[in-house]
Amino acid sequence: MKKSIKTTITIFSMVAITALSCMVKIPMELPTENTSISFLPFTLQNMFAVLAGILLGVPQGPSAVGIFLLLGVFGLPIFSSGTVGVAAISGYTGGFLVSYYLAAFFSGAIAGRPNINEKKLSIYNILKFFLAAFVGFVFIYVGGTIQYVRVISCSIIQGIQSCVIPFLVFDGIKLIAIVFIALILRPIIAQYIYTETEIL
Numbered sequence: 001m002k003k004s005i006k007t008t009i010t011i012f013s014m015v016a017i018t019a020l021s022c023m024v025k026i027p028m029e030l031p032t033e034n035t036s037i038s039f040l041p042f043t044l045q046n047m048f049a050v051l052a053g054i055l056l057g058v059p060q061g062p063s064a065v066g067i068f069l070l071l072g073v074f075g076l077p078i079f080s081s082g083t084v085g086v087a088a089i090s091g092y093t094g095g096f097l098v099s100y101y102l103a104a105f106f107s108g109a110i111a112g113r114p115n116i117n118e119k120k121l122s123i124y125n126i127l128k129f130f131l132a133a134f135v136g137f138v139f140i141y142v143g144g145t146i147q148y149v150r151v152i153s154c155s156i157i158q159g160i161q162s163c164v165i166p167f168l169v170f171d172g173i174k175l176i177a178i179v180f181i182a183l184i185l186r187p188i189i190a191q192y193i194y195t196e197t198e199i200l
Contacts, residue, residue, distance in 0.1 A: 007060060007193045014056065014064040018048040019071065019078040040093060040148075040163065043080035047174040049100035050136035053108030054129060054182045055189055061108035065101050072097070095147025096163075099140045107136035111182065114190035121183065129182040133175045 025041035049068075053061035072079045072088055081093040089097055110132035118125055141164050149159035 003193060010056065010189065010193050011060055011064045011067070014048070014052045014061075015067045015071070018045060018052065018065070018068045019076070021045050021048050022078050022080045025080045040166075041080045042167065042170055044174070045080050046096065046100065046103070046137070046140050046171070047178060049140070050103050050107050050133050051178050051181060053104035053106070053136060054111040054132050054178060055114065055185055056108065056193075057111060057113040058105060058108040060193075062101055062105040065104040069097060069101060092148050092151040093144070094151075096140055096144035098147075099143030102143065103136035103139040106139060107132040110135060111186075114186040114193075116187050116190045118183070118187045118190070125183060126179060129179045130175070133178040133182075137171055137175060 021044040025043045049065050052064045055061065056064060068078065069089075072084060073086060075084050077084055079088050079093075079097060081088060081091070081097075083091055083093070088094060111129060145156070145159045145163040148154075148163050149156055154162075
């Protein structure tokens with residue numbers, strides 16, 4: 001099978017997994033007096049956005065997340081927020097969605113292209129993937145909080161209390177999971193989507 005076909009299959013597989021993860025969410029009530037804003041969900045989609053960048057590298061990882069976002073904007077019900085179309089991007093959770101792309105790009109840039117030599121467990125790889133995932137989550141938190149604050153007109157402190165603090169433990173667990181998944185899957189992905197000379 002040609003490398004381009006394998007790469008396309010891998011990218012769309014990541015799109016599908018990220019989309020399906022919308023089914024795993026736990027609504028959390030927000031500390032706000034605005035009755036039109038009811039919850040932010042605990043979700044796995046931020047994890048898979050970061051994971052796409054780390055597993056596939058750049059540009060494949062951000063491409064997968066970009067396709068996922070476009071599908072949601074065009075009307076497929078694949079966002080954990082439950083909204084679709086442009087309203088999903090412009091609403092109070094839209095900053096998180098837009099930041100998924102940035103998270104995939106920068107986490108992928110830090111992790112680099114998957115390499116078969118990563119089969120060898122090393123402190124370097126563990127720290128590299130940890131840093132990549134951490135930076136990805138930071139982009140999601142910052143982008144999500146900024147738009148949340150702008151849309152509902154609250155203070156930065158209130159935004160952090162709603163968008164960051166309640167999710168830290170859960171996202172910390174996801175960060176650790178990402179590191180272990182990357183250690184296992186990146187060498188396999190390298191063999192699958194790169195030629196023999198490219199993976200050495």
